[in-house]
Amino acid sequence: LAKTTQPISMDSYEGQEVNITCSHNNIATNDYITWYQQFPSQGPRFIIQGYKTKVTNEVASLFIPADRKSSTLSLPRVSLSDTAVYYCLVGDTGRRALTFGSGTRLQVQP
């Protein structure tokens, strides 16, 4: 399973755009990149998934360069409620389990 590396923590202010980058140098051809959000005492929640280039949904964008060795989760105009831990996962789900790394703890301040 591809190992991921992301910053341990980040700080931001309300209304700012936040970009969290994850490196996954040994990503395999069949691997997808998935980001999850976790609030304290809750289960992780899916944010976005991509394979290459750019993916956008109603909450975030995911940028993946051509070599796919890294990815960047972009949260536009964060609010206090975006304070959470964000996990980057790489893998082929289903029969192969996804492994969570240490995640990035995002603290949004007023």
Add this chain to the structure above:
Amino acid sequence: EPEVTQTPSHQVTQMGQEVILRCVPISNHLYFYWYRQILGQKVEFLVSFYNNEISEKSEIFDDQFSVERPDGSNFTLKIRSTKLEDSAMYFCASSDYSTGELFFGEGSRLTVL
């Protein structure tokens, strides 16, 4: 919106006792998982289950652990003889296809005294 449900939300048990944690995955999902999270630590994979058998398991998932899908709707995790270090939040998850998102339940907090 369909969701994964877990029971109990919190269980306190004595060391050495057996514990069964229950999960009802989303009905059309085919892949099932158990993860755990010790307080303040990262989410750790325990086991994945597909087609009525274990697909993968981690080194944490030793002989004290077992999983079962007894009736086509429930997915259970049994810890045969609990240890203090089994105290954690246990999350069940399910997904519907090989590259699909994992839907997590709200977790079952296990406290072993």
